[in-house]
Amino acid sequence: MARSPRRPRARRERPPAVVARARPSALQLGIVAAVAIVAVGALIVLGNAGQSAAPPPASAAGIHATGNAMGGAGAPVTMEEWGDFQCPACRAFALTSEPRLRTTYVSTGNVRFVFHHLAFIGQESTWAAEAAECAGEEGRFFDLHDKLYALQGAENGGTFTKANLMTIAHDLGLSSGFDACLASDRYAQRVRDDTAAGQQKGVSVTPTIFVNGRKVEGALSFDQLRPIIDPLLK
């Protein structure tokens, strides 16, 4: 098809007056910078306003515990948790899901809850695990368990040194036997054995919970656990 001769299209040049300014003025930049700084300040203040003290520890009081197990041996459902006292997800589970599990299922004799150590985040995980076992000698495993999760700090940041663990135990009213127990590393092997047993069962993350043998990974909420537990009670 023959192309009709066309006048070459002249590139339209805008008159300088209407060309968009390519560079913002110093005043514009100053105003924007001030707004940005105020906005970030507000965000930081808002964020800090949302911080609150550590939530109150869940109470283990009133439920019979033997060592690391809570609830009757004849309960139809056994929940076995592998956890680490330095693990934030275990903390979330301990402080939000466990209190309701205890009042709904453990205190009613339907669930026996057992805590095993998977002390894998560092030295302070091992010390904290040993401390819980020492508290277990006095029937206070879960009291210390709850307290440790409530007080959890930065990983291996000094929260769970032996000296601090002794102070925490004294605050809970544990006897001087606790100090001797922790100082002697009496339960170091037990903690290692627990960790090894968990790894043999395929536990690679914490918390991992076995509900009558069914493996559940992560900090499940009470409402997520209910449909797993209830059918086992029928």
Next chain:
Amino acid sequence: MTTRAVRSAAFGIAGIGTAISAYLVWVHYSGALAFCVGVGGCETVQSSPYAEVAGLPVALLGLAAFAIATALTTVRLRAAASASTLTGLFGLTLAGALFALYLTYLELFVIHAVCPWCLAVDSAMVALFLLTVVELRGAP
């Protein structure tokens, strides 16, 4: 570095930042890190009380900022982009970079755990701000 190269780099970084932020938002809502894998870092940071501001996940704020930055840098790939997009990018990335530095401070000195993905998006935001300053200084 030519203006075109600066704009292309900003566009690329904004895109990468958007992708990583989207991943962090997904992690936040899926609860995929609601367990500990023993290597520390992201699960500590993401489950810390600082992971939310007034109920909004920080990751979501990051995603919104990077999405807007991507839109602005896309517009600025055109040669005749207006000054207002550059002003907007300057304000956004300045706020973003300041907040990123604050979050990095929290990771290092308050939470005592460093999440590599969070560091990546923080660095991307600071880089975007620097590129915006470079363009402002070199703009005709």
